[in-house]
Amino acid sequence: MSDAPNILTRRGFVAMTTAAASVAAADRLFGDARSSSTKPDPALERLGAVALAEARKQGATYADLRICRYRNQSSGFRLSPQRGSNITDEVPFVFDDQSFGFGVRVIANGQWGFAASPNVTPEEIVRMTREAVGVAKANSAAQSEALELAPTKAYVDRWTSDFEKDPFTVSIDEKLDLIHGAALSIKKDPKVFSASGSLRFHSEDKYFASSEGSSIQQLIVQSYPGLRATAVDMKNGLSRSRSYKIEPQSAGWESIPKANLGENAPRIRAEVLEALAAPPVTPGKKDLVLVPSHLWLTIHESIGHSTELDRALGYEANYAGTSFLTTDKLGKLSFGSELINVFGDRTNAGGLATVKYDDDGVLTTKFPIIEKGIFKHYQTIRDQAHLIGEKESRGCCYGDSWSSVPFQRMPNVWLQPGPEGVNLNDLISGVEDGILIEGDGSFSIDQQRYNFQFGGDAFWEIKNGKKGGMLSRVAYQSKTTDFWHSCDGIAGPGYWQQFGAPNDGKGEPAQINAVSHGCCPARFRQVNVLLTD
Amino acid sequence: MFSQQDAKNIIGKVISYSKLPDCLVSVDWTEDVFIRFAVNGITTSGYTITQNVSISSSTDDKRTGNAQVTEVSDDALRRGVEQAEQMAKITPPNPENMPALPPQEYPMLANFDTYTAAARGDLLIPHVKAVIEQARSKDLVAAGFIERTANAAAVGNKKGLFGYHTYTDAEMSHTVRNRAGSSSGWAAQSSVTLKDLDGGAAARISTEKCVRGVNRKKLDAGKYTVILEPAAVGDLAGLLGFSFGARGAEQGQSWLSKKGGGTYVGEKMFPEFITLRSDPFHPKLSSTPWGASLLPNRKMSWIENGVIKNLYYDRFWASKAGKEPTSFPTELVLDGQGSSLEDLIKSTDRALLVTRLWYIRMLQPKTSQFTGLTRDGVFLVENGKVTDPVTNFRWNESPVEVLQRTTKLGTPIRVTGGETGTQIVPPLVTTEFNMASVSDAV
Numbered sequence: 006m007s008d009a010p011n012i013l014t015r016r017g018f019v020a021m022t023t024a025a026a027s028v029a030a031a032d033r034l035f036g037d038a039r040s041s042s043t044k045p046d047p048a049l050e051r052l053g054a055v056a057l058a059e060a061r062k063q064g065a066t067y068a069d070l071r072i073c074r075y076r077n078q079s080s081g082f083r084l085s086p087q088r089g090s091n092i093t094d095e096v097p098f099v100f101d102d103q104s105f106g107f108g109v110r111v112i113a114n115g116q117w118g119f120a121a122s123p124n125v126t127p128e129e130i131v132r133m134t135r136e137a138v139g140v141a142k143a144n145s146a147a148q149s150e151a152l153e154l155a156p157t158k159a160y161v162d163r164w165t166s167d168f169e170k171d172p173f174t175v176s177i178d179e180k181l182d183l184i185h186g187a188a189l190s191i192k193k194d195p196k197v198f199s200a201s202g203s204l205r206f207h208s209e210d211k212y213f214a215s216s217e218g219s220s221i222q223q224l225i226v227q228s229y230p231g232l233r234a235t236a237v238d239m240k241n242g243l244s245r246s247r248s249y250k251i252e253p254q255s256a257g258w259e260s261i262p263k264a265n266l267g268e269n270a271p272r273i274r275a276e277v278l279e280a281l282a283a284p285p286v287t288p289g290k291k292d293l294v295l296v297p298s299h300l301w302l303t304i305h306e307s308i309g310h311s312t313e314l315d316r317a318l319g320y321e322a323n324y325a326g327t328s329f330l331t332t333d334k335l336g337k338l339s340f341g342s343e344l345i346n347v348f349g350d351r352t353n354a355g356g357l358a359t360v361k362y363d364d365d366g367v368l369t370t371k372f373p374i375i376e377k378g379i380f381k382h383y384q385t386i387r388d389q390a391h392l393i394g395e396k397e398s399r400g401c402c403y404g405d406s407w408s409s410v411p412f413q414r415m416p417n418v419w420l421q422p423g424p425e426g427v428n429l430n431d432l433i434s435g436v437e438d439g440i441l442i443e444g445d446g447s448f449s450i451d452q453q454r455y456n457f458q459f460g461g462d463a464f465w466e467i468k469n470g471k472k473g474g475m476l477s478r479v480a481y482q483s484k485t486t487d488f489w490h491s492c493d494g495i496a497g498p499g500y501w502q503q504f505g506a507p508n509d510g511k512g513e514p515a516q517i518n519a520v521s522h523g524c525c526p527a528r529f530r531q532v533n534v535l536l537t538d
Numbered sequence: 539m540f541s542q543q544d545a546k547n548i549i550g551k552v553i554s555y556s557k558l559p560d561c562l563v564s565v566d567w568t569e570d571v572f573i574r575f576a577v578n579g580i581t582t583s584g585y586t587i588t589q590n591v592s593i594s595s596s597t598d599d600k601r602t603g604n605a606q607v608t609e610v611s612d613d614a615l616r617r618g619v620e621q622a623e624q625m626a627k628i629t630p631p632n633p634e635n636m637p638a639l640p641p642q643e644y645p646m647l648a649n650f651d652t653y654t655a656a657a658r659g660d661l662l663i664p665h666v667k668a669v670i671e672q673a674r675s676k677d678l679v680a681a682g683f684i685e686r687t688a689n690a691a692a693v694g695n696k697k698g699l700f701g702y703h704t705y706t707d708a709e710m711s712h713t714v715r716n717r718a719g720s721s722s723g724w725a726a727q728s729s730v731t732l733k734d735l736d737g738g739a740a741a742r743i744s745t746e747k748c749v750r751g752v753n754r755k756k757l758d759a760g761k762y763t764v765i766l767e768p769a770a771v772g773d774l775a776g777l778l779g780f781s782f783g784a785r786g787a788e789q790g791q792s793w794l795s796k797k798g799g800g801t802y803v804g805e806k807m808f809p810e811f812i813t814l815r816s817d818p819f820h821p822k823l824s825s826t827p828w829g830a831s832l833l834p835n836r837k838m839s840w841i842e843n844g845v846i847k848n849l850y851y852d853r854f855w856a857s858k859a860g861k862e863p864t865s866f867p868t869e870l871v872l873d874g875q876g877s878s879l880e881d882l883i884k885s886t887d888r889a890l891l892v893t894r895l896w897y898i899r900m901l902q903p904k905t906s907q908f909t910g911l912t913r914d915g916v917f918l919v920e921n922g923k924v925t926d927p928v929t930n931f932r933w934n935e936s937p938v939e940v941l942q943r944t945t946k947l948g949t950p951i952r953v954t955g956g957e958t959g960t961q962i963v964p965p966l967v968t969t970e971f972n973m974a975s976v977s978d979a980v
Contacts, residue, residue: 030614031609097631098632099625099629101622104608106608118583120586123610143660146667147580147667177625239790244790244791244903319577322681322722323681323724327980410574410582447900449910453980455977456932458932478902513683514683537901
């Protein structure tokens with residue numbers, strides 16, 4: 006590689022990465038992302054068998070092994086002024102991180118044990134399986150109840166998430182060119198202080214083998230584009246930012262051109278300058294029209310987290326918290342207005358939590374969480390379903406790394422669209438005094454998911470049914486069930502978008518989870534609006 | 539344990555594979571033993587080893603590529619170097635890229651404890667049992683987490699820079715709730731050694747808070763004098779530390795920016811008794827001998843006797859400003875005044891005693907305004923005594939203003955906050971704390 010030209014051609018770069026990739030153990034094991042095989046790689050299955058045999062030998066009554074390889078590539082630009090001048094520095098960045106290892110999980114003496122290592126060899130798998138059994142047996146000294154796993158079928162399968170073009174095969178210079186052009190467009194007006202943009206791509210190669218006969222290989226590819234502008238008014242001591250919030254998706258490079266970065270950059274430029282001069286909101290009760298780039302986060306915090314069974318049962322009490330939705334409310338509580346129908350779903354196209362099998366080896370599904378405003382179902386995994394009398398898991402198990410213990414994580418939680426024909430203007434025209442909010446900003450909710458306060462990325466006044474100019478310093482505060490009962494309008498299916506995030510935190514040691522929340526614009530009546538600073 | 543020789547081998551190999559003028563390598567290795575418990579029993583636990591090799595390669599004309607791998611085979615390391623170098627070659631020059639550092643004299647830190655590094659589940663379980671037994675004795679329900687880590691960190695580059703350091707850390711936190719779900723108490727301990735943890739002592743605090751917390755009084759939202767326990771102060775101090783960046787301050791984006799230009803460095807903005815500093819040598823902190831810039835870590839005052847003393851200058855910004863680079867504001871210590879928490883309570887006529895804070899998010903960086911909630915124990919203090927339990931609140935506040943309105947400080951201890959990591963901070967009394975709305979959550 007030493008004689009490579011200073012600026013590689015795109016073809017040259019792809020060829021190099023493919024050649025280099027052929028030498029690492031992870032690549033040998035996981036093979037070609039485009040494999041048409043319906044069965045896991047035999048080398049992975051051989052390693053799985055090593056763990057399962059050793060676990061059995063050590064007295065485990067259940068065992069599973071996950072071998073995982075993750076890749077995160079991010080590239081982009083920051084355009085910002087030099088110190089003490091208006092001259093712009095263009096600062097590029099590019100990172101390509103990989104992580105590879107295995108984790109083995111066992112049940113012995115009726116208790117979970119787990120061990121993990123980055124050295125994926127048969128010898129290390131044997132050693133760590135013994136460690137995991139040792140951990141389980143030691144812990145049985147402080148056990149409350151014996152574990153019970155909801156039954157699941159055994160699957161032998163290989164699955165790949167939907168993507169047309171592998172984003173890791175697109176050259177770095179093409180990615181940097183795209184972001185550079187969009188950032189330059191934002192920074193075109195010298196009144197814009199700084200502009201930045203990034204393209205991040207994530208892949209997860211996962212192999213799962215269980216003592217119940219499952220052997221599953223899966224590949225997930227996700228894309229996260231973003232643009233941001235900041236404006237500063239030194240004289241008046243003000244600073245405001247505006248982002249182009251783009252749907253992050255379980256998708257490949259094909260999702261990037263659809264984001265139309267070039268067309269949206271000038272809009273962000275104009276809006277950050279308008280936001281800098283925007284008048285502060287007058288606080289009080291107002292109607293809100295929330296569009297999907299904002300509403301996804303309100304769904305996530307108030308519905309997604311409150312309907313997690315592990316929280317309701319107290320398993321997260323020390324960190325993420327519990328839930329106001331205690332099990333006596335299941336099937337009874339009126340969560341919101343009759344318009345509110347919400348699903349948990351790990352099968353929907355493009356969702357960041359979409360996968361065919363969860364990390365318990367359970368075939369994933371779509372299930373109702375709220376039906377016509379009534380709370381119907383929790384998110385569950387195998388070792389907790391029986392605690393509320395359910396016969397099977399709803400497939401919500403996930404560990405964010407080979408070194409992380411899988412536990413209950415959120416599926417895609419999405420809000421069903423309103424009737425066909427209802428459009429955004431219909432929602433706005435029904436508002437006398439309100440605010441339209443786009444994009445996510447500051448967000449905070451209590452440890453039982455009840456009292457929340459959300460900001461946003463951009464705010465427009467609505468007066469007498471018309472969208473007006475931008476406002477600043479807006480946040481709204483409500484209680485979960487009050488808020489969802491105040492919903493009196495949801496736009497039709499043509500407006501449905503699914504925004505989300507890669508980094509939802511939960512658990513100890515802390516783990517992250519990628520999740521999407523599809524929705525349409527919706528209207529909420531008489532919500533308490535605050536002036537924030 | 540990942541030894542100094544292991545580190546030298548990996549760094550040496552990476553550098554030998556590198557063809558570009560600059561190659562910076564950092565290696566992080568962690569062995570983690572942890573136990574999670576809930577509903578008065580152990581739930582999940584594990585023994586894990588993780589490692590990362592980060593490679594940053596640069597050309598003479600400041601093009602930089604960065605790669606990270608976890609495999610340490612020759613093939614995998616070679617691949618990581620090739621990836622970093624190929625990316626560097628096709629990336630435009632980075633005007634903020636700084637020249638590679640020559641060898642540095644890193645300080646010696648004494649924060650590795652062999653007892654902690656060797657500890658397995660059998661030494662952690664007694665703490666868990668102590669918590670669960672105390673909770674059960676009061677018919678309460680405990681959930682929590684205990685963890686110890688043994689860590690090695692190493693850095694090296696083509697100019698001959700090399701550093702290696704090992705450190706340990708241990709922490710335990712837990713929450714105790716009553717079966718009706720109407721009260722919650724919390725306690726936590728953390729140190730560089732497991733020997734400093736005492737599950738039984740911590741459980742006495744959490745169970746007392748939980749037992750006292752039943753039948754909470756509902757007070758109106760509004761501005762209150764509050765006594766913040768150290769865990770709450772730690773989060774606010776950590777958030778304040780993050781805001782000391784010179785770039786943001788000089789370019790009008792921070793509370794340290796003056797209207798019209800300039801910063802508040804050198805100006806007295808806080809009471810005389812407020813001193814906030816970084817102390818990587820503090821024996822209770824799991825520091826490394828170098829910071830993010832790889833310069834030797836050193837003590838640094840950010841606020842001294844109420845005066846803004848320094849800002850955080852990374853190497854690039856320092857070179858433009860004609861200043862010495864400073865370490866990032868971590869390993870924070872907020873100096874105290876020697877009083878105990880009990881002394882602060884005794885000397886207060888009326889206040890809210892706050893155990894800890896939760897879900898803190900920034901509202902406006904320019905004014906350092908945040909929102910968050912209280913959690914796991916708010917109590918009314920009247921005439922020097924803790925009286926009634928009180929409901930939780932959502933608050934909208936600025937850590938800057940909280941310190942400006944502080945009237946008394948207690949004795950600093952190490953805390954690990956929910957949002958910002960580890961600090962050494964005291965409890966404090968501050969006035970006019972803005973409780974924006976009542977939170978019914980328990």
